[in-house]
Amino acid sequence: xxxxxxxxxxxxxxxxxxxxxxxxxxxxxxxxxxxxxxxxxxxxxxxxxxxxxxxxxxxxxxxxxxxxxxxxxxxxxxxxxxxxxxxxxxxxxxxxxxxxxxxxxxxxxxxxxxxxxxxxxxxxxxxxxxxxxxxxxxxxxxxxxxxxxxxxxxxxxxxxxxxxxxxxxxxxxxxxxxxxxxxxxxxxxxxxxxxxxxxxxxxxxxxxxxxxxxxxxxxxxxxxxxxxxxxxxxxxxxxxxxxxxxxxxxxxxxxxxxxxxxxxxxxxxxxxxxxxxxxxxxxxxxxxxxxxxxxxxxxxxxxxxxxxxxxxxxxxxxxxxxxxxxxxxxxxxxxxxx
Amino acid sequence: xxxxxxxxxxxxxxxxxxxxxxxxxxxxxxxxxxxxxxxxxxxxxxxxxxxxxxxxxxxxxxxxxxxxxxxxxxxxxxxxxxxxxxxxxxxxxxxxxxxxxxxxxxxxxxxxxxxxxxxxxxxxxxxxxxxxxxxxxxxxxxxxxxxxxxxxxxxxxxxxxxxxxxxxxxxxxxxxxxxxxxxxxxxxxxxxxxxxxxxxxxxxxxxxxxxxxxxxxxxxxxxxxxxxxxxxxxxxxxxxxxxxxxxxxxxxxxxxxxxxxxxxxxxxxxxxxxxxxxxxxxxxxxxxxxxxxxxxxxxxxxxxxxxxxxxxxxxxxxxxxxxxxxxxxxxxxxxxxx
Numbered sequence: 117x118x119x120x121x122x123x124x125x126x127x128x129x130x131x132x133x134x135x136x137x138x139x140x141x142x143x144x145x146x147x148x149x150x151x152x153x154x155x156x157x158x159x160x161x162x163x164x165x166x167x168x169x170x171x172x173x174x175x176x177x178x179x180x181x182x183x184x185x186x187x188x189x190x191x192x193x194x195x196x197x198x199x200x201x202x203x204x205x206x207x208x209x210x211x212x213x214x215x216x217x218x219x220x221x222x223x224x225x226x227x228x229x230x231x232x233x234x235x236x237x238x239x240x241x242x243x244x245x246x247x248x249x250x251x252x253x254x255x256x257x258x259x260x261x262x263x264x265x266x267x268x269x270x271x272x273x274x275x276x277x278x279x280x281x282x283x284x285x286x287x288x289x290x291x292x293x294x295x296x297x298x299x300x301x302x303x304x305x306x307x308x309x310x311x312x313x314x315x316x317x318x319x320x321x322x323x324x325x326x327x328x329x330x331x332x333x334x335x336x337x338x339x340x341x342x343x344x345x346x347x348x349x350x351x352x353x354x355x356x357x358x359x360x361x362x363x364x365x366x367x368x369x370x371x372x373x374x375x376x377x378x379x380x381x382x383x384x385x386x387x388x389x390x391x392x393x394x395x396x397x398x399x400x401x402x403x404x405x406x407x408x409x410x411x412x413x414x415x416x417x418x419x420x421x422x423x424x425x426x427x428x429x430x431x432x433x434x435x436x437x438x439x440x441x442x443x444x445x446x447x448x449x450x451x452x453x454x
Numbered sequence: 455x456x457x458x459x460x461x462x463x464x465x466x467x468x469x470x471x472x473x474x475x476x477x478x479x480x481x482x483x484x485x486x487x488x489x490x491x492x493x494x495x496x497x498x499x500x501x502x503x504x505x506x507x508x509x510x511x512x513x514x515x516x517x518x519x520x521x522x523x524x525x526x527x528x529x530x531x532x533x534x535x536x537x538x539x540x541x542x543x544x545x546x547x548x549x550x551x552x553x554x555x556x557x558x559x560x561x562x563x564x565x566x567x568x569x570x571x572x573x574x575x576x577x578x579x580x581x582x583x584x585x586x587x588x589x590x591x592x593x594x595x596x597x598x599x600x601x602x603x604x605x606x607x608x609x610x611x612x613x614x615x616x617x618x619x620x621x622x623x624x625x626x627x628x629x630x631x632x633x634x635x636x637x638x639x640x641x642x643x644x645x646x647x648x649x650x651x652x653x654x655x656x657x658x659x660x661x662x663x664x665x666x667x668x669x670x671x672x673x674x675x676x677x678x679x680x681x682x683x684x685x686x687x688x689x690x691x692x693x694x695x696x697x698x699x700x701x702x703x704x705x706x707x708x709x710x711x712x713x714x715x716x717x718x719x720x721x722x723x724x725x726x727x728x729x730x731x732x733x734x735x736x737x738x739x740x741x742x743x744x745x746x747x748x749x750x751x752x753x754x755x756x757x758x759x760x761x762x763x764x765x766x767x768x769x770x771x772x773x774x775x776x777x778x779x780x781x782x783x784x785x786x787x788x789x790x791x792x
Contacts, residue, residue: 145751145752146749299666300742300751301666302640302664302665302666303664308742308743308750308751309750309751312752313751316752316755321756323755323758324743324755324758325742325757325758326697326698327640327664327665328639328666328697328698329698329758329760330701331698331704332701332734332762332763332764333760335700335763335764359664359667360665360666362673362705363666363669363670363701363704366701366705367700370704401662404638404646404662404663404664407745408745408746408747408748409746409747410745410747412638412643412647413638413646413647413651414483414654417650417660417662418659418660418661418662419661420635420661420662420663420671421663421667422667422670422671425669426670426673
């Protein structure tokens with residue numbers, strides 16, 4: 117893992133170096149540092165430590181991780197896939213992508229080449245999905261002039277322009293969006309660090325707020341709709357997404373404004389019947405206890421630190437995917453997207 | 455303003471020094487530094503900068519502030535009261551306490567003595583109110599073994615043991631409380647810094663969480679009830695309290711658990727018909743953009759930073775005051791408490 121020059125994309129495979137180049141998202145917005153990842157262990161580590169994050173992006177990164185490892189160690193397919201699948205437990209894109217690469221490699225005469233081919237295919241499909249999501253979402257939200265979003269769902273979270281943030285960017289490009297409100301997204305501040313960085317680069321007028329202010333702002337009419345991404349969608353339409361999403365859904369429902377979820381169909385886990393079956397990752401207390409060098413509470417304080425929460429399908433106005441929009445969101449409409 | 459030894463209480467009037475001694479809450483939990491405040495300007499500054507905070511506590515501090523200034527400058531009653539009333543706009547306790555001291559001083563032969571006498575009376579009344587709130591609240595929540603609270607509402611927020619945190623402490627003393635969940639309360643982290651500090655001092659088992667995790671934890675059955683304080687209660691029972699309160703009320707309602715508000719009747723503003731009439735203080739963007747020495751987002755990022763939000767009365771299961779409990783919370787039950 118070494119530093120090289122800054123790219124304009126979150127993730128890029130470099131055939132010359134046989135390495136995956138990834139913008140280190142832990143250092144943004146202060147430093148644009150690129151990681152050069154050469155094997156599956158480095159990719160898994162970057163995913164686990166959130167240098168690479170965002171459900172669709174970690175799927176693509178893991179796919180390349182399998183290819184990188186097979187090029188070095190041809191007999192390692194099973195162990196490599198297990199390693200990468202386990203890097204983070206909640207996002208289904210990770211196992212979706214790893215399983216696709218595994219299937220392609222296991223039946224090919226040249227497994228490493230087949231794995232790389234499949235990883236590239238997934239990468240390009242996700243880029244195309246981002247464009248389609250942006251288009252479908254912008255159609256749905258054409259009357260929303262002020263949008264709120266949570267966490268980061270742009271080019272740093274998914275190939276292409278992202279998911280929910282791609283919808284916001286598309287509405288801005290179409291000239292109908294006035295402004296966006298980004299929630300900071302404690303504990304890791306992906307909203308403050310990454311979404312604000314992306315909105316500024318895109319030239320979209322924006323305001324930042326602490327997470328807990330969102331409900332009151334929604335109640336006070338500050339935004340016309342809320343649009344977020346998703347880390348796993350159950351077969352019945354329940355949505356696991358970044359912790360804090362559920363409170364935004366409750367506030368949007370109480371205020372009578374749309375609450376829209378955007379993500380590729382690779383995020384839908386049809387083997388998962390409903391939100392109660394989704395495993396929620398609990399992360400280290402250190403994430404809660406510190407911000408940068410500042411210790412917030414006494415050392416050793418016990419914490420609850422779920423990385424995600426579940427929003428019941430009944431609170432989701434529409435689920436926007438590359439294959440179209442499920443509205444209302446229920447078992448039938450979600451199944452129709454697959 | 456100079457540093458002296460650490461007290462065990464948030465606020466104490468020192469007759470020998472003719473000064474108000476206040477624990478500087480900006481420095482907790484890392485440093486127990488005491489401010490010695492000698493005039494109204496210093497008291498107003500300490501309130502404005504949140505060295506002294508908590509609706510009941512700033513009322514008492516302002517009352518002493520009037521007395522301190524009158525002892526130095528007997529003709530300053532009008533200007534002093536205007537200064538202190540304006541230190542923070544949302545908590546009604548501030549104007550309630552200042553108006554009481556003003557009335558007492560304006561009709562007395564010795565205004566400074568009368569002001570000090572009235573300030574002490576308010577202080578002792580608030581201490582007694584804290585005990586009564588703890589008792590009424592504990593009666594109401596006798597079956598709640600795990601409670602969630604927001605911001606800080608203990609001895610650092612109100613004379614005596616506080617309000618919502620006094621209820622938690624009383625339930626722990628009665629042997630029925632198992633644990634408390636404290637939300638960190640961005641942007642100023644009163645939960646992480648102050649409530650965790652108080653819970654640790656009280657020996658109450660506790661966990662800390664980011665604000666946005668609260669709704670998911672409530673939905674998942676992590677707590678049996680939510681209890682919070684209040685900065686202003688409108689005549690119809692709508693509650694202005696620390697930003698983030700409303701989202702907890704929404705989540706408690708969705709989960710079917712009690713959402714209880716605790717505060718002295720001095721917090722009820724009968725001149726304010728409903729929540730829409732409550733002025734919500736917007737504070738500096740710097741509070742959102744930085745934590746300690748860490749800059750979270752690009753300098754100059756626009757922020758929305760409301761310090762409070764409004765929870766409609768219909769979401770409040772009960773309002774606990776020193777004069778008893780309003781349940782359900784509506785215009786009639788609130789009026790009956792006055």
